[in-house]
Amino acid sequence: MYFESWSALWQMGTHGPYVWSAFGIGVALIAANVAWALWHSRTVRADLKRQLQRQAMQEKP
Template identity: 80%
Template sequence: MYFESFPALWQMGIHGPYVWSAFGIGLGLIAVNVIWALVHGRNVRRTLQRQLQRQAMQEKS
């Protein structure tokens, strides 16, 4: 193992704050993208379902 202990891994010399903040920001952005895709996909499905229902009702009348 490159680091002698977990605290040494956490601190990474003087580079720890930069490395871990970049890692956290990256994970945060990935989480935001996944959540946005799920919400946007649900909204698109609802809109399409409403449009299909309206079209079906117009065809019946």
């Protein structure tokens, strides 16, 4: 292992706060992007379902 202990890994010399905050922000952005994509796909599917239902109602004589 590159670091002597887990404490040294977390501290990374004096760069620990920068490294771990950047890592946390990156993970948060990826999670937010996945959540937004899931939410958006649900709304698009619901809109398409309503649109297909309206078209089906208009086609019936």
